[in-house]
Amino acid sequence: MPGNMVITGMLLSLYRTFPGVVFSHWINQSFNAVVNYTNRSGNSKATNERLFLSYCCATGGAMTAALGLNRMVKNSHGLAARLVPFAAIALANAINIPMMRSNEVTEGMELRDENDELVGRSRKMAVLSIAQVTLSRIAMAMPYMGN
Structure with missing residues (x-):
């Protein structure tokens, strides 16, 4: 959360200049790429x-x-x-999350039972979960980016 607070402040205050846009979105997507990679299945x-x-x-x-x-x-x-930073973040999430987790779609997401035994793989579940994560990340940004 502290990282996101600083980044959100930059996105909301630096959106009017070219260097500000480039810098703030580069920092934001660098942070998001690490988060999306570490949160994969x-x-x-x-x-x-x-x-x-x-x-x-x-x-x-x-x-x-x-x-x-x-x-x-x-x-x-x-x-x-004022909605420009939110729209840019929404688009970036729609690109970043599916790409960072694309192996789950091509290989299928692991499905395990209550004993942590692998029972199969599901591409359908991967697509569904990636879509839900993407939409939830966009929705989570609405309250503070859309004010």
């Missing part, structure tokens, strides 16, 4: 290439969204301008 491993691609796509997507939206609301000082 069980023994699911990702290659270094996959991790790097996910990181670049999420960071690039967040910066592109923030810079593009800033340009669209350039002369606006109302709610639209």
Whole structure:
């Protein structure tokens, strides 16, 4: 939580300048990439290439969204301008989480019984859980990013 508080403050205060957008979204997605990787399911491993691609796509997507939206609301000082950081974070989460956990979709998520014995793998459960995590991360950002 302390890390997110500092990052959120940067996102909300540095969204008007190009260097501020680039720096704050780079820091945010670097932090999120580590969180998404460490919160993956069980023994699911990702290659270094996959991790790097996910990181670049999420960071690039967040910066592109923030810079593009800033340009669209350039002369606006109302709610639209204040929602730019949230929209960029929502897009980055929609990129970062599925990519960081894509091995779960291709290989299936491990399903274990009450004795921690592997009983199978499910791609359907992986897709469902990744979608739920993505939506919940976006929803969790709404209260403090949408004020």
